[in-house]
Amino acid sequence: MSLFSNLQPKKVLFIATRQIGDVLVTTPLISKARALWPDAEFHFLGYRGKLEMLKGNPDIAQTIETSDRPGILEYLTLFFRLFQRYDLAFVTQPSDRAYAYGLVAARTRVGILGGHPQGLTEHDKLKKNKSDQQNLWKKAISLHTINVDYFHQHVIIEKLRLLDIFFQDTESLFSQPISVRPPIGEAITARIVNQLNPPYIVMHPGPLTAYKRWPLAYWQTLITWAVKQGWQVILSASPAKQDLDLNRDILSLLDLETSQQVVDTAGQLSLSQAGSLIRGAIAYVGVDTSITHLAAACNTPTIALFGPTPPTNFGPWPNGFIGKQPYQLRARTQTVGNVTILQGPGTCVPCRKAGCDDHVNSKSECLNQLEPTQVIEALKNATQL
Structure with missing residues (x-):
């Protein structure tokens, strides 16, 4: 059994600080996490105007919006709102800012690590080396990380694999139907x-x-x-x-x-x-x-x-x-x-x-x-x- 499979967080934060599509593709992760922790309270942090994909999602108790380019005052306000309120944070994007939010918000973190596919040019290789160096601190603060594979790993699976460490049998994550939950329907004008x-x-x-x-x-x-x-x-x-x-x-x-x-x-x-x-x-x-x-x-x-x-x-x-x-x-x-x-x-x-x-x-x-x-x-x- 995984060492941390018995973790029972009371409050969990999902972080997706990108576009609306990136928010939508986190919903299978949220659903599988809900099955694992049926009594936990789930919150979601993302950019302002990008969280409508979660409208009516029964697993999310609260959404937290922030600007994509916050000023000092907004950073401070968010810091005090998040500070160590969560037992676990899922960092679903590899950005430095997303990891910083996870570090502030939660005692335990799992996250996605970015990078660049093996390129054909020296410029591509330099970008990959720089990315690998930037990932060192993210690995150091995380219980578990998953590497992006831009060609061979689907983004849905990438995010579901953040749960690997919490499952006795990781293959059970993929042996049941996986679905994306759209926002609840709303009447058309x-x-x-x-x-x-x-x-x-x-x-x-x-x-x-x-x-x-x-x-x-x-x-x-x-x-x-x-x-x-x-x-x-x-x-x-x-x-x-x-x-x-x-x-x-x-x-x-x-x-x-x-x-x-x-x-x-x-x-x-x-x-x-x-x-x-x-x-x-x-x-x-x-x-x-x-x-x-x-x-x-x-x-x-x-x-x-x-x-x-x-x-x-x-x-x-x-x-x-x-x-x-x-x-x-x-x-x-x-x-x-x-x-x-x-x-x-x-x-x-x-x-x-x-x-x-x-x-x-x-x-x-x-x-x-x-x-x-x-x-x-x-x-x-x-x-x-």
Whole structure:
């Protein structure tokens, strides 16, 4: 039996100081921890505006929000709020700040250690060596750590393995169905509901970064085809200007007849409302972004367009999957459960770089070569056309 398997914490803090998708993928960890400690009180610390993915989660008693760039006063306030209030902290991101919060908050910590995959350049190797040095203090303050594997270990499994030390049989973690818990559904505004004309398909074109974008003309082709099948198309997007502009650009390419069957909900829905909308759809198509993970968690047939990101690391989890790895590293089309992941051609796919030029505004040739016919075929299979 593991030395610490009998630990019975009364208060536990989960820390995920990144994007909303990173919050969502902690929910299997939370569920498994709840099974291990049914009477413990669970709190969650994350960035302000990023915790809506936990709305209605019955395992979380309290959420704590902080700025992504807090000032001295906010740091001090958070310090006194957290100081040694918890028996155990799960640090689910490898950042220095997340570990500092864990050190302040809890007497015992387990956490994720970052790094860089073995690169092809000396620059990559230098980054990895620097990361290894930065990890030394994190290991020193932690009871147990798990290393990131950006190509071969799924992020869901990465986080579940934080529980390894508390289980007599660690393989039991993966022998039961693993599911992502979406936020509780919330009523959609009447103005949008009145425009819905099922059957409809939800499409989410906007990623957080440009190198994950699919070409505008491809969205035009896909939407035109979907409307010809008798489906209404619902465009989804965040309130960010770049996403609003992207949806408007797509709409400008459509002919009048097609555009009359398209509803643009950009910036008008909360995450919980987006979940309700997606649950009612016959299918969802989206790029590599958090809403695509939400769609998969809602059990809607989900088509995910992947470019540089390894699906083996961050592919949307097919709910109820049993095992450690749902996906292959490279496959033009692969379907597991309700999720279909599509990748473009090329031996460099997936590279895990920020596009071909490795910066946020870069293009990704693999996405440029992922043609609409491939997506249409996946939609036919998902909807049994």
